[in-house]
Amino acid sequence: DAKTTQPPSMDCAEGRAANLPCNHSTISGNEYVYWYRQIHSQGPQYIIHGLKNNETNEMASLIITEDRKSSTLILPHATLRDTAVYYCIVRVGSSNTGKLIFGQGTTLQVKP
């Protein structure tokens, strides 16, 4: 199964962009990269996902390297409410067996 590696913690100033990296060097060609975040004691919240092209939605942007071995989640203007644990996940297997394997995540602290 493809695994992900993330830094355990990061800080970001309020209003600045937060760039959260993720390594997934063993990712297979049909495996998607997903990002979720978890605010303390709540269920994780979906942010974005992608296969090989860069993606953007109202919450964030996802940049995937050409070799697909790493990706970066970008929160363009971080706010205090973005303080959370961010998980980078590779959805393992084919589209018919896509279990979600979570890593340890990155704790993002947004500071005033």
Add this chain to the structure above:
Amino acid sequence: DGGITQSPKYLFRKEGQNVTLSCEQNLNHDAMYWYRQDPGQGLRLIYYSQIVNDFQKGDIAEGYSVSREKKESFPLTVTSAQKNPTAFYLCASSRQYPHTEAFFGQGTRLTVV
């Protein structure tokens, strides 16, 4: 509103007792998942189900059991064989294809005394 519901939010049990955690979804999702989270740790997969009447073990299935008799429901039983059952349990559901996000419940915090 559509969503995924876990109940109860807090659960207390005596050691040696089996306990069942409820997870219901009205999103018409085929896949459902159970995760365990310990303090300061990430989520670990206990069981998952791709379709009714079928489920697979995740990374830490020992001491747990599940059933999937209905598409909407995926209850988790924490048995007395689970050595350290006190944890935060999260249920999720997703469509199988095309690839879309998983939706999580708000979790059940189980304390065994």
